[in-house]
Amino acid sequence: MKKEVPDWIGQVDPCEANCPSRDILDLIGDRWSLLLLLVIAQGVHRNGALKRRIGGISQKMLTQTLRALEASGLVERRDFQTVPPHVEYHLTALGASLGEALTPLFGWIEREFDAVVAARAAFAGRHAV
């Protein structure tokens, strides 16, 4: 029983066409979801605050992404039913566990971002001559 693939492959073969994880990858791969998860975990809970904090997100995408996260059970929407409206978004246990699973990824980004930028510059140099 030799190991011909790296350790991190695990049992997640599922990434073929019918793979269930496609849905998850779609969810987290939509540019805003991870950011939102991050800032909500940082303690920003309200619509307006999230929008100001993230910078670049439109109200539409904010609402849409929050709904998607809520629908997947990653954040909880608490509507205080007041007027003017007061709504807060909090991570669920599931959302927090996903956050934990993403720790190494954020760490990698912090550590290796420079390497990626350098690689891109080198690549551009090789191909733009």
Next chain:
Amino acid sequence: MKKEVPDWIGQVDPCEANCPSRDILDLIGDRWSLLLLLVIAQGVHRNGALKRRIGGISQKMLTQTLRALEASGLVERRDFQTVPPHVEYHLTALGASLGEALTPLFGWIEREFDAVVAARAAFAGRHAV
């Protein structure tokens, strides 16, 4: 110095508009990159084999994504300069380290996929009444 945010937040504040990690998130968030990273790590190295393996990817997206990964220094393209063409794609050290950073994410997907599906069903139930 109290901790008011979860451990996994780290120092990655960067996810604001000007944040460098946006580029990385864009890269890995494009539906095919992670899959490609995964199957290359599993030992599938050639264009045709990758296309057959992943199922659902078009030649265009395959090439495009491979170029993006190559440009970012995550995979290496080895062209054997033969005819008919023979090209192999391998992970670089950087690509392999990203793979390792993604281990917990794949693990989370495996563990929690059912929970997400259940949450979605519940949400749909609540909102489709």
Next chain:
DNA sequence: TAGGGTAGGAACCAAAAGTGTAGTACGCAC
């Protein structure tokens, strides 16, 4: 000599994603 495999490039088109603007309905401060 026709067809399949090798690894792509280019052009075109459809679909999806995302943006901006406007409007709802009300409270509060000036």
Next chain:
DNA sequence: GTGCGTACTACACTTTTGGTTCCTACCCTA
């Protein structure tokens, strides 16, 4: 009573993404 803030929704619009199809150029097999 004017305008800002709260949390949205709806519509039209543009941009991006991805898919399809056709093309190169050569090898091997039947």
